[in-house]
Amino acid sequence: MRPLREALASYRRHPLLCGLSIGAVGLSLVILGMFGLVAYNMGVAIGDVERRVEVVGYLLDDASPEQIRVARRELVALPAVEEVRYVSKDEALANARRDLVEFSNVYGDLRVNPLPASLHLRLREGFRTPEAVSEIAGDLEAYPFIEEARFGEEWVERLFALRRLAAGTAALVGGGFALVAVLLVGTAVRTAILARGEEIEVMQIVGAREGYIQRPFLLEGAITGLTGGLIALGVTRLAYTLVRTRFDGLGSLAWLPERWVIAGVLAASILGLLAAVHSVHREVGRAYGPW
Known part of the structure; x- marks a missing residue:
């Protein structure tokens, strides 16, 4: 005291x-x-913003449902991947009409859907660095039915x-x-x-x-x-x-x-x-x- x-x-x-x-x-x-x-x-x-980081793989038109199922099962098993979501061609077109209002007339007049189906990979916390995202994009592009994988490299680095x-x-x-x-x-x-x-x-x-x-x-x-x-x-x-x-x-x-x-x-x-x-x-x- x-x-x-x-x-x-x-x-x-x-x-x-x-x-x-x-x-x-x-x-x-x-x-x-x-x-x-x-x-x-x-x-x-x-x-x-980081939680919205996704790797998107665009599918070739001849990708079979079985190939897509196998790929989703293998990808979601990766430690870095939290969720794999499949977006069909019709869903992609509906999203484009909703989100891209300035092109709504263009998409409304289409007779053939030009947009590809895609796989959207959401990553776990701790795996959203540029290096980890780039690695996952490489794994996704390794599938022969994936035409291209994108994740906004410059945006993620910034x-x-x-x-x-x-x-x-x-x-x-x-x-x-x-x-x-x-x-x-x-x-x-x-x-x-x-x-x-x-x-x-x-x-x-x-x-x-x-x-x-x-x-x-x-x-x-x-x-x-x-x-x-x-x-x-x-x-x-x-x-x-x-x-x-x-x-x-x-x-x-x-x-x-x-x-x-x-x-x-x-x-x-x-x-x-x-x-x-x-x-x-x-x-x-x-x-x-x-x-």
Whole structure:
């Protein structure tokens, strides 16, 4: 209980300094939280698009029903394939008339259906990379009754390039703001150490152990990080609610997963603790000698 009492006493002795430290940490984490919210929703949107990635194999007109049945059975057994759907010539024409409205008159006047039947392969999660999709397309084209297999190679590559860019940007920005938070907490703890210099020196003289002197400062750093994290969580949630309320078109905007929220608040507390550890060893050791 003593470390907690002393940590709280530090807040009472230096309310302005501690308040500014918590506010600055909270502001850094709010920006990080906003970016995380945007990055998460981008990931959700990209994931929705990824789930639509399909490999389509166009059949020759002389493909027999038995060949198609065998191919579907073999293809669906592949680890990467989630579903194999057969689209007949008539169904392909009906889809074209429905989806391509600008060509509805052309398709309506046709006496012979020019569209081929096809096999549509939906892939499992984890197998939607350009390399995996290309490999599945190759397996599909190996059947002699498949005229051509398509999957939009350039589109798939751009999709995954966007995902890699989003992940890299999130890591860079997240690391930058985490560093800012560490520096702010470290500054607050170092200031508290300097303000209590004489008290620390007396405790060293009377033989106080290292852990006895350190614990209040470490706890102060953890509390500062935790408080800043909770403030950032509240502000981020409020901003999310206001945006959804103000813009009805963003009704599909998703809130962060619960595990992200818990991990973020705990990470803020741990960052505060680590910053305090660094500051305690640096400032006390430099100013007052080794403990």
